[in-house]
Amino acid sequence: MKSYSAVVSRSCTAAFSEKKLHAAVKSANDKEDRSRNVIMYGVKETADETLSTKASEILLEIGEKPVVKDCCRVGLKHGESPRPVKVCLSSSDMVQQVLRKARLLREKEGYRTVYICPDRTVDERRAYKKLVEELKARKVVEPDKFFVIRNSKVVSVSRNSRSAPAANS
Numbered sequence: 001m002k003s004y005s006a007v008v009s010r011s012c013t014a015a016f017s018e019k020k021l022h023a024a025v026k027s028a029n030d031k032e033d034r035s036r037n038v039i040m041y042g043v044k045e046t047a048d049e050t051l052s053t054k055a056s057e058i059l060l061e062i063g064e065k066p067v068v069k070d071c072c073r074v075g076l077k078h079g080e081s082p083r084p085v086k087v088c089l090s091s092s093d094m095v096q097q098v099l100r101k102a103r104l105l106r107e108k109e110g111y112r113t114v115y116i117c118p119d120r121t122v123d124e125r126r127a128y129k130k131l132v133e134e135l136k137a138r139k140v141v142e143p144d145k146f147f148v149i150r151n152s153k154v155v156s157v158s159r160n161s162r163s164a165p166a167a168n169s
Helices: 004-015 018-034 051-061 092-107 122-141
Strands: 037-041 068-073 085-089 115-118 146-150 153-157 165-167
Touching (some): 037 092, 051 092, 085 092, 122 146, 122 153
Antiparallel strands (some): 146 153
């Protein structure tokens, strides 16, 4: 008969293998790094651009003056469409404030095509894309309802009050 400590030590070493532990730490670090970033889509690209100034101007339009630590374009240039801009801010709290006010850009002249999103991993982007496709499909099927994405689910909300879900459809 095996002792309790022998069984536990054998199962713990399997559960906490070096590769799994390394992957978990890397994932946590990556998530922490991304929590301080936002991605801006639709920012016009010019040859002599100063990205940090552009990013600060956009954030000022929604009433925020965060400290922009770093700014760069991501991805490869394809045709005329501008590449996304990755903006590194000072804290994750500042990112949350910016994301809460990001929809205000739709009402600003000259910034209607600029969208601010959280910095997502490849898997998160795929999952979000599926949610957006589901949202669009449900809008076509039920045009009289208003749908939004909340907590990784597509829900319908009343047109009068967009703050609370009307039904978890």
